[in-house]
Amino acid sequence: MSDPSLPEVPSEAPPKVVERPSPLTGIARGAIALIAVAIAVGRDFVESPGDADSAMLVMAGIALVVIVLIGLGGVITWRTTTFIADDEEFRVERNFIWRSSSRVDYTKVQSIDVSQPFIARLLGLAKVHIDVGGEGGVDLSYLTKRRAEALREHLLEKMAVSRDEARTHATGGADPEALPAVADAEDELIVAVSPTTLLIGSLVTLGTIAAVAGGVLLVGLSILSEATFTFIAGILAIGGWVWGRVGKNWGFRMTRRGGALRIHRGALSKANQGLRPARVQGVVISQDLLQKLTGMYEMRVTVLGYAGGDGDADDGSNAVVLPAGTAADVQRVLSALWPELDLTTVTVHGQPPTAKWLTPLTFRTHTWGIGEHVIVAEHGLLENRRTIVPHRRMQSASVQQGPLQRRLGLASLSVHTTDGPVDLQIYHLAEADARRLLQDQVERARLARRATDSVAEVAADEAAGQALEVEMPEGRTGFEPTEGEPLR
Structure with missing residues (x-):
């Protein structure tokens, strides 16, 4: 029986559950290196078939060394990497030659992506x-795939709870319906690209x-010169291009x-990428001459924080939100990103007549417009590109003037945003119009930022250093204002 006169001793916190990656991590990481060695040795074998015995011995020796190093690296990675994922924190620690500890603040998590490179997929x-x-x-x-998906769901739920608490603290009240439980929400299909659409849209292009x-x-030159490896390289180059266009986007679906x-x-390598619309800085819609047919x-x-990809998609595939689709598909994706956007309300402007001297073939394709929420530019000859940037996502603006x-x-x-595929340019405006548009666009961006209702988005913009900047041509402080109009 406890003595009520004695103070209560606080119960000890439960111990942290420390986990490790899969022991097969080293094999998944090193398999590509092993394949590269096999290709290099195979090239020598093809080009010098008379030295087959020595080539096989060399290949076996190199393969043995690589396998040993891969196995050793896998054991080291498995033994020196740990992580903790609970209600309080997510932390990854690596203790080998250098010690590092990465702790993730749940309130700052933007997305959680799960990917399966081909070798990793074979290993589960x-x-x-x-x-x-x-x-x-x-x-x-x-x-393991099951643990990765469970970890993603856990992080998504903790991210939602943390943001709800931050919103409650910032506003002084909570809205029980403001943020639905992630685990209970169902996926809503936005767009799905069928195999036929992907093949037509990806292969029937000028590129x-x-x-x-x-x-x-x-391949033809290799046949004439009897260079076997060059022939193989040509075949692989064609296959690699086609696979890059089709294989990486096979089964493409966007859900909410x-x-x-x-x-x-992904076909062989699977990817599951998260995307918050609030992080999208701009959109570019492209269509070349064959795609127009x-x-x-x-x-x-362009997504804030995703300029470089995730390492498995460093070719920029993370930036693709529609690999191939119709005009209706484009509209569905735009509505998912920015529900308030209505391009039909944007008044289209063209270039002044004097610009024909600089763009004789594309004069009619150079158009631009300003909407309530976005600035839009469109141009192109062999490939038409429509670029859309929200006013509040503009980081800086500049005016250039060549001789x-x-x-x-x-x-x-x-108009500049963060690094990425979106690059908005409005070419060859009248000098006074360019200056006026520059100043007006900076003011629109400032007003759009002030009008935001999301405290979290404002904090994210400030953390990313999204300050508005204005640049004029080198050696000039600005164009002279027209009479009666002050230079703002």
Whole structure:
């Protein structure tokens, strides 16, 4: 029986559950190196078939060394990497030659991506990437697929709870319906790209035709010169291009769950990418001449904190939000990203007549417009590109004027966001119009930022250093104002 006169001793906190990656991590990481060694040795074997015995011995020796190193690296990675994922924190520690500890603040988590490179998929493993915006991210590889998916759901739920608490603290009250439980939400399909659409939209393009033509030329030259390995390289180049366009986006689907978008793609290597619309800085919609015949479009975005990809997709595939689709598909994706956007309300403007001297073939394709929420520019000859940037996502703006433009009284305007595929340019405006548009656009961006209702988004912008900047042509402080109009 306890004595009521004695003070209560606080119960000890439960011990942290420390986990490790899969012991097969080293094999998943080193398999590509092993394949590269096999290709290198195989090249020598093909080019020098008379030395087959020595080539086989060399290949066996190198393969043995690589396998030993891979096994040793896997054991070291498994033994020196630990992580903790509970209600209080997510932390990854690595203790080998250097000690490092990465702790993730749940309130700063932007998305959690789960990817399965081909070798890892064969082993039943997956990689988890936690994006924390401008501060970079944390990678954890490799876990079993089931554990990776469970970890993603746990992090998503903790992210939602932490943001709800932060919103309650900032506003002084809570809205029980403001943020639905992530675990209970169902996926809503936004767009799905069928195999037929993907094949037509990805292969019937000028880029694919040029790549295939170059590969065929390389194969033809190799046949004439009897260079066997060059022939194989040409075949692999063609196959690699086609696979990069089709294989990585096979089974592409965009869904919405709990206020966030999810992108599922990949044939051999699977990827499950999270995307918060609030992080999208701009969109570019492209269509070349062949795609115009088939009615296909491609969409890419610039996402804050995702300029470099996740390492498994360093070719920029993370930026693709629609690899191939119709105009209706484009509209569905735009509505998912920015529900308030209505491009039909944007008044279209063209270039002044003097710009024909600089753009004789594309004069009619150079258009731009200003909407309530966005600035839009469109141009192109072989490939038409429509670029859309929300006012509040603009980081800086600048005016450029080359010698020919100066003689014609023209100037170009650039609107900058974070690093990525989106690059908005309005070419060859009248000099006074370019200056006026620059100043007006900076003011629109400032007003749009002030009007935001999301405290979290404002804090994220400040953390990412999204300050507005204005740049004028080198050696000039600005164009002279017209009479009666002050220079703001």
